[in-house]
Amino acid sequence: MFREMRRKKQLMSTELTEEVLSRCTNGVLACLGDEGYPYAVPVSYAYYNNKIYFHSGKAGHKVDSLENYEKVSFAVVDEDKIISSEYTSYFRSVIAFGRARFVEGDEWHQGFKALVEKYSFDQPEDKKHKEITGCTQSHIIAIDIDHLTGKEAIEFVRMRQEGKL
16 A cells, blocks of 8 residues: 555665654645645654644644545655755655644543643743643644654764664
């Protein structure tokens, strides 16, 4: 169903792919927008329990798109260092394909908590708890991942093989 990566040597391990997804702080959600146009929007997110969670207002282009069509892709770029003398960049990125859904109840709280922990980890527990319980005007959306791949520059592959990375 999903295409194999053409440059297989650059395919990152599952472990490294999940590390990248865990440490990045923003990604681009791509979905089917109005009149069949692709709609891509940057979002802050948390990777938790093998799902991608992000919050959203209760209305707007993103919400309308996800209500109409659940299939999405999500991309993050972990590194992109330009090496002008080599006419290239040393990059590391992840793409997830999955199905987005609006979550409720316990999963809403877990997803929101994962976001608060990621972005406000240094705040006192009582403030984080107040933020989670006090927020009632947002959706928490989960992406159930169907396919996940990570790719890195061949130079990073070579460095990893040589034990330099």
